[in-house]
Amino acid sequence: MHLSTRLFSPWRYTLAFLLIFAFAISAVSASPQRLFRELRAFPAAEAHQGVAIDAEHVYAITNDAIGKYDKFTGEPVNTWKAPEGSHLRHLNGGTVVDGKLYCGHSNWPETPYENTIEIWDAATLTHLESRPAGMTDKALNWVDFHDGVWWAVYATYGDVENIRRTTLVKLDDNGQPAASWTFPEAVIQRFLPATNSGGSWGPNGLLYVTGHDHPETYALRLPPSGTVLELVDTLPAASYGQGIAWDRSDIGILFGIRRKTSEIVVQRLSHEAEYAPLKESVTWQRESDTAVLPPMPGSTFDSTRCMNPWALQVGDEYHLYYGGGDDKGLHQICKATAPVSNPRDWTRHGPVVSPGPKGAFDGRWCVLPHVVRFAPDQWHLYYTGNSGIGEGLSAFPGIGLATSRDGITWEKHGTEPVLAPSGQHGDPDAIGIAGGSVMEATLPDGTTEWRYYYTGCPTIGAPLPLNQQKVICLAVSQDGVTWTKKGAVMYRDPNRGYEDIAVAGPVVHQTPSGGFRMWYSAIGTRWGYYAIAYAESDDGYHWRRGEKVDDNLQLTPTGTGWEKQMVEYPSVIVEGNHLRLFYCGNGYGSSGIGTAVSK
Numbered sequence: 143m144h145l146s147t148r149l150f151s152p153w154r155y156t157l158a159f160l161l162i163f164a165f166a167i168s169a170v171s172a173s174p175q176r177l178f179r180e181l182r183a184f185p186a187a188e189a190h191q192g193v194a195i196d197a198e199h200v201y202a203i204t205n206d207a208i209g210k211y212d213k214f215t216g217e218p219v220n221t222w223k224a225p226e227g228s229h230l231r232h233l234n235g236g237t238v239v240d241g242k243l244y245c246g247h248s249n250w251p252e253t254p255y256e257n258t259i260e261i262w263d264a265a266t267l268t269h270l271e272s273r274p275a276g277m278t279d280k281a282l283n284w285v286d287f288h289d290g291v292w293w294a295v296y297a298t299y300g301d302v303e304n305i306r307r308t309t310l311v312k313l314d315d316n317g318q319p320a321a322s323w324t325f326p327e328a329v330i331q332r333f334l335p336a337t338n339s340g341g342s343w344g345p346n347g348l349l350y351v352t353g354h355d356h357p358e359t360y361a362l363r364l365p366p367s368g369t370v371l372e373l374v375d376t377l378p379a380a381s382y383g384q385g386i387a388w389d390r391s392d393i394g395i396l397f398g399i400r401r402k403t404s405e406i407v408v409q410r411l412s413h414e415a416e417y418a419p420l421k422e423s424v425t426w427q428r429e430s431d432t433a434v435l436p437p438m439p440g441s442t443f444d445s446t447r448c449m450n451p452w453a454l455q456v457g458d459e460y461h462l463y464y465g466g467g468d469d470k471g472l473h474q475i476c477k478a479t480a481p482v483s484n485p486r487d488w489t490r491h492g493p494v495v496s497p498g499p500k501g502a503f504d505g506r507w508c509v510l511p512h513v514v515r516f517a518p519d520q521w522h523l524y525y526t527g528n529s530g531i532g533e534g535l536s537a538f539p540g541i542g543l544a545t546s547r548d549g550i551t552w553e554k555h556g557t558e559p560v561l562a563p564s565g566q567h568g569d570p571d572a573i574g575i576a577g578g579s580v581m582e583a584t585l586p587d588g589t590t591e592w593r594y595y596y597t598g599c600p601t602i603g604a605p606l607p608l609n610q611q612k613v614i615c616l617a618v619s620q621d622g623v624t625w626t627k628k629g630a631v632m633y634r635d636p637n638r639g640y641e642d643i644a645v646a647g648p649v650v651h652q653t654p655s656g657g658f659r660m661w662y663s664a665i666g667t668r669w670g671y672y673a674i675a676y677a678e679s680d681d682g683y684h685w686r687r688g689e690k691v692d693d694n695l696q697l698t699p700t701g702t703g704w705e706k707q708m709v710e711y712p713s714v715i716v717e718g719n720h721l722r723l724f725y726c727g728n729g730y731g732s733s734g735i736g737t738a739v740s741k
Contacts, residue, residue: 174415174684178359178396180380181408181636184216189399189406192235192284192340192385194243196264197603200397201243202406203385206230208243210267211406213389214605222267229272230260235284235340235385238264246275246282246294254278257296259285275317280309284385288343289566292317295351297337305337306330310349310371326373329360340385345393345411345570346629348374352398354383359396381407390568391601391608394633410636413684420678420688422659426697426723426738433704433727433734434486435462435478443476443493445469449731450510451724453713456549458482462724463494463523464735465509472497473507475525485737494552495525495544503540503559506530510577510647510711513549514622521546522622524594526577527559535574535599535612539563543623561596561617561625570613570630571598578614578648580622583682584656592619593682595648595660598630610665612644616683631683632662638691639668640698641675647711650682658682661696661723663710672710673698674725697725697738704733
């Protein structure tokens with residue numbers, strides 16, 4: 143998609159103190175320390191208690207006032223101030239749900255506590271309602287909405303024994319406690335001398351909480367049994383305690399405040415090795431200045447588009463699976479073969495997997511093929527379905543599976559996708575899902591698992607960075623049919639112009655040493671379309687992008703012909719002592735598929 147509307151203002155890092163904290167609090171581990179990198183900060187007079195966030199605005203919260211700001215520019219939009227004589231005196235952390243701003247409120251420091259959930263119209267900041275929130279022995283510090291239910295923290299202050307009574311509560315439909323948990327002792331000790339101040343459910347189903355003063359955030363999970371939350375990670379942060387809010391329309395971005403300087407802080411989930419040097423970067427040499435497999439006019443299956451290549455070397459032939467588009471807009475999985483000695487001499491064999499009936503998840507398109515041989519007589523072909531309903535990636539409601547015993551004749555594995563969007567706002571694949579690649583990973587203990595690195599779409603919104611946003615996710619399986627999602631493993635990089643909007647279509651290889659290499663399609667403001675980028679990882683979860691801008695940029699739009707607009711959807715195969723890349727060009731394959739080899 144072309145990028146033509148407002149773009150981000152420059153963002154900055156303040157990393158020195160983050161790295162100090164990273165080394166101070168992280169345990170020795172094979173995985174790098176996760177942390178939050180500051181992107182930018184802007185003044186907000188109300189940045190005293192916390193923040194809330196929606197698709198286009200951030201709300202700074204103080205005891206008796208709220209400021210609404212443009213989250214991209216930091217410009218003030220509106221303010222609300224409690225009227226004279228109002229009961230509102232100690233607002234806390236909040237969230238925006240369906241156009242309404244909800245904030246926790248108490249009469250702290252008076253006792254007994256009188257807790258309420260206060261509600262505003264987010265568009266106008268008109269105060270709508272005060273809703274009783276129970277408990278008189280603890281103060282309501284924040285509320286959040288996650289997994290279809292409301293969550294709240296009721297806090298206690300004073301000595302450490304009292305602070306241990308601070309409780310996370312899951313509320314029922316009537317706003318009454320349905321279940322509760324206390325905080326682990328390691329987190330209580332970090333809260334001291336105060337208690338929990340902010341909290342927000344974040345990516346991959348973890349709860350992130352803060353104290354009052356320390357520049358760090360604690361990632362927690364609900365325990366499988368018992369009533370004490372489990373500490374997953376302690377992350378250095380650019381904000382200093384108080385209320386926080388995940389931007390659920392921009393996955394991986396956390397908003398917080400710096401109370402002493404009255405600033406809203408925008409920070410990005412990262413890890414200490416993200417910008418470490420790349421070890422096995424590749425330089426590609428294009429083998430042709432034209433597409434090797436262009437659309438074929440007059441064809442009944444690929445007259446308008448050859449896209450999403452997936453290549454295998456079978457004996458002395460290339461077997462190329464791709465998305466073919468016809469004159470009526472139908473897309474289906476097609477196959478072509480060529481001699482390894484001549485990757486321009488293709489024989490087209492036509493469709494192997496076609497769309498399902500109207501109304502099915504794949505009722506309009508079958509695209510993004512990925513073929514894996516599970517056993518000598520067991521082949522899996524994963525593909526992405528387009529239902530024809532919705533816009534953008536929301537029209538892609540699932541990844542389907544077809545199977546074969548000979549790699550020639552394919553049969554769909556049922557009528558439902560094997561991977562589908564979560565439907566949960568704030569998840570990396572909330573509204574749409576598309577394919578990437580499946581690979582068998584050997585784990586450090588010698589066991590193996592199948593991994594599906596795929597594209598997730600969290601939202602579509604009016605602002606350009608939200609409309610085009612995509613993230614790279616991971617699911618794992620033992621049989622290639624039933625998949626367990628692990629969440630997002632790579633987000634867009636706002637500081638690199640070729641991938642500051644989206645990352646998608648990952649292809650992952652494991653190296654003989656056990657590490658991982660990824661090639662992916664990156665959308666950025668530099669070209670306005672796709673380029674092909676690269677990353678490395680020791681565990682397949684934490685990815686390195688290289689020290690400097692362009693270190694991981696591998697193939698870009700070029701020339702005046704078939705790939706001047708974009709290059710995207712890589713497929714990489716090993717050929718002896720070099721790699722071969724297949725990819726598509728302008729118009730998402732409307733100019734065809736090309737190839738390159740590693741130097």
